[in-house]
Amino acid sequence: MAERFSTQATSMGWQVADDTSPEDFYHGELATDASTPHTDLCEAIRDRIRARLNERIRDLDVAASGTRIVISGRCETFHTKQLAQHAALDVMNDEPLENRIEVYEP
Numbered sequence: 157m158a159e160r161f162s163t164q165a166t167s168m169g170w171q172v173a174d175d176t177s178p179e180d181f182y183h184g185e186l187a188t189d190a191s192t193p194h195t196d197l198c199e200a201i202r203d204r205i206r207a208r209l210n211e212r213i214r215d216l217d218v219a220a221s222g223t224r225i226v227i228s229g230r231c232e233t234f235h236t237k238q239l240a241q242h243a244a245l246d247v248m249n250d251e252p253l254e255n256r257i258e259v260y261e262p
Contacts, residue, residue: 194220194225195220197220197225197247197248197251198218198219198220198225199218200247201218201225201227201243201244201247201248202216202217202218204243204244204246204247205218205227205240205243205244208239208240208243209236209239209240209243212231212232212236213229213230213231213236213240213257214229214230214231215228215229215230216228216229216240217229218244221254223251223252224251224252224253224254225244225248225251225252225253225254226253226254226256227240227241227244227253227254227255227256227257228256228257228258229257229258230257230258230259230260231257231258231259231260232259232260232261232262233259234259236259237255237257237259240255240257241253241255241257
């Protein structure tokens with residue numbers, strides 16, 4: 157797949173194939189190739205949150221949604237929600253993060 161990219165077709169860190177439209181990139185064959193790194197990243201984030209917070213987040217889920225990573229679950233304090241976010245950010249590079257962890261009172 158690397159030969160499909162020209163050396164001049166990079167913009168702001170993104171590689172752009174000369175013969176690929178944005179629709180093909182996000183919905184075609186390239187989207188399935190790009191999902192594997194997100195799967196590994198989601199697993200690494202999930203492991204880091206569990207290691208640091210020791211089951212304080214219930215129903216923890218980490219998933220890739222388009223170009224961003226979404227963490228969700230439930231916890232008892234806003235502080236725990238923030239700790240989970242910082243644990244995720246420590247693993248991530250420049251991917252956008254959406255924190256959907258709900259804070260509830262027991």
